[in-house]
Amino acid sequence: MKSILITNAQIINEGKTFSSDILIKGEFIHKIAREINASEANKVIDAKGAFVLPGVIDDQVHFREPGLTHKANIYTESRAAVAGGVTSFMEMPNTVPNTLSQELLEEKYEIGKNTSLSNYSFFMGASNDNIDEVLKTPIDRVCGIKVFMGSSTGNMLVDNEKTLENIFSKVDMLIATHCEDEATIRRNTEIYKEKYGEDVPIQCHPLIRSEEACYKSSSMAVALAKKYGTQLHILHISTAKELGLFDNSTPLKDKKITAEACVHHLWFNDADYAQKGTLIKWNPAVKTKADQEAILQAVIDGRIDVVATDHAPHTFEEKNNSYFKAPSGGPLIQHSLPAMLELYHEGKITLEQIVEKMCHNPAILFDIKKRGFLREGYYADIAIVDSNQPWTVDKSNILAKCGWSPFEGQTFKSSITHTFVSGHLAYEQGQFDESIKGKRLLFER
The missing domain is CATH 3.20.20.140 (Metal-dependent hydrolases)
Known part of the structure; x- marks a missing residue:
């Protein structure tokens, strides 16, 4: 099973900000703990200086x-x-x-x-x-x-x-x-x-x-x-x-x-x-x-x-x-x-x-099943944010099909560097991996 370790994370979750590592196995968050051994993962992402959010x-x-x-x-x-x-x-x-x-x-x-x-x-x-x-x-x-x-x-x-x-x-x-x-x-x-x-x-x-x-x-x-x-x-x-x-x-x-x-x-x-x-x-x-x-x-x-x-x-x-x-x-x-x-x-x-x-x-x-939180056993839907990586919105980096944005010309201080969708690293430093698609949301009602 493919596994990814996020180390040195500043996690923002459930009203708290704390330092921890996150181990993803397959589609799910397998472990959240301090200093998880890198040997447990196929890939390691060092999130030092970044925030990690659901x-x-x-x-x-x-x-x-x-x-x-x-x-x-x-x-x-x-x-x-x-x-x-x-x-x-x-x-x-x-x-x-x-x-x-x-x-x-x-x-x-x-x-x-x-x-x-x-x-x-x-x-x-x-x-x-x-x-x-x-x-x-x-x-x-x-x-x-x-x-x-x-x-x-x-x-x-x-x-x-x-x-x-x-x-x-x-x-x-x-x-x-x-x-x-x-x-x-x-x-x-x-x-x-x-x-x-x-x-x-x-x-x-x-x-x-x-x-x-x-x-x-x-x-x-x-x-x-x-x-x-x-x-x-x-x-x-x-x-x-x-x-x-x-x-x-x-x-x-x-x-x-x-x-x-x-x-x-x-x-x-x-x-x-x-x-x-x-x-x-x-x-x-x-x-x-x-x-x-x-x-x-x-x-x-x-x-x-x-x-x-x-x-x-x-x-x-x-x-x-x-x-x-x-x-x-x-x-x-x-x-x-x-x-x-x-x-x-x-x-x-x-x-x-x-x-x-x-x-x-x-x-x-919406009673969404196993999403919206960084919890062990939940789907690994995760965003890593560098809060000190400014960028300016312009036509060259707008991805919506229409090609424009009301934010054109705006400089944002924070950049999204990585996005995981159901455990799949779909976006990393401006590059997409489109080999795996997203999943249908299910609801616990």
Whole structure:
């Protein structure tokens, strides 16, 4: 059995930072101890001066396959993920066709099996008329059900109250929601169209997709979850007002209602539209500095449980457009961990908190089997980080298929030097070993 020893590691795990060695045998962590004998391993990696973390689990990505592969595909984006220390992802159903049947869902798993360099899971999509298909979803083999309570691709907008009641009352697994009230957005759109015509400035995006639109939808989702005892996870919180819907008085494993923050809402605010323009057009919108600061505080104090990306690439030509023509979304997965580590360097968050929100908590929240922690007997999903190896994001090192990033020109202090996926050293000092693919995530429910 192939074995790899990581020596002189500064391990960040379960709220502690400590020195140790890690012995990997096959797919699993075999031993964590001080001074493991090098003779036990086929290969030794000296991690002196580096941090060793569990691999990041990103609970919200859009890899665009099938149907939108001119923007991205599972191979290219999983490759970018691995280079960024992300060892597992959960992908959304608004591909083409929308993932609204068990047959279409399994077709995506087959693509993942054949092409993904990182571990993978795919959400089953809910629409206004597929509840029977939703209820067939195997709870131990699929991460969750996705409900778009805001405009989305195809037949995936679910804003009929009776339909939502049906979903929330019958689904017995995690429901993840995109929460923006469509009627409010349409009303705001008309107001700004009357004022500007088709030339609405990008700075109006957070006023059109407003705090009111977010809170109205999020509060409805929370009310439904409380009514039916549903496990609800609200994605990409973008406003300070919504934070009042969540609490930190209960351990995550006992929470029924949880929330996610995305890297772009922690990094950018509405002052950045002047420079970045439509490149930072996301739904929900990047909002005020006060919202940005409140979201970070909620990540730190436990009202927000998970940090992810909502990685959603479009081509540069698609994004480099007027407000209404430019689609929302952008590539983030390669740079999510370096960006969060930059906040650590700035003294805004600790390494232990980053690992909790990006590695441990997704595993706890989704009941992922044997991942998310550095523990003996767990899968060896590991990222090694040199926190003193600066690099600058430019087109030559962007791995997302779309070839651009909102972080272009940004210098990060930390580099991911090695990434292990289920024990396989998939990425080492800029080089990939694609001989072994990632594995399907399984869930202990």
